[in-house]
Amino acid sequence: MLITKKRLVHAMTYEVILLIIIAIALSTILEMPLEVTGGLGIAMAITSVLWNIVFNTLFEKFEQKKQLKRTIPVRILHAIGFEGGLLLFTIPMVAYALNISFWNALLLDLAMTICILFYTFIFQWCYDTIEQRIYSN
Template sequence: MSTSERVVQSVLYELGCILIGCLVMQFVPHEGQPFVLMVIFSLLAMVWNFVFNWIFDKLVPGDRLARGPIIRTVHAVLFEGLFMIATVPIIMYMMQMTFWMAFMTDISMTLAILGYTYVYNWVYDRARLYFVEA
């Protein structure tokens, strides 16, 4: 996958994540601007998405379409788990939450985005056949 393809993949993915994050924040008591938080997370995550997927592709070479449920689950859990380490303190600060509330909020967003990550990458890999490799 080329660098420009990775940029497109990341931007499309993050637009969905912003929507999901804003929806989750509607159910959490907070102060601050959830949309601003989600845009910051999105920018951080785009960089992380690029770096993580580049490393993951080097460690798990081969046909991306041949990746089964186990590899895709490992990919999603690693990506979100490592990203979550950085996001809890940001939520605490920007939304004026306790550690526990920020952690639970991040877990909620992570679980929602975890499923989205799995489905998004599966769909993207198949759509890529039609738009990029055709």
């Protein structure tokens, strides 16, 4: 699979912003050192970047095949699909890094996922808007 500059910029921008938000929020909410939550955030970000590249490539092919326009319902489908798939990879990371049970990791990861769904939707919408302005000139 060829990774384009556009895809790499998209994935890295998404992850850097999210990493900062997650590390600070978890450290504050869980009263844990920023090193712990930041380390977890980095592991999750690396996993997410890889998933982001694969998922978005497949999603764009799906969009083309079904001739979908990037409407709000399509972006909601995108956000749910991306975060749902990522959840399968991150639950074990959360359990290990925070030394909690898989059940508690699932609950924490679901809570993070709900927050990240909103972030993903807003990020994608903004990214699409910026990209459209850049390429329409």
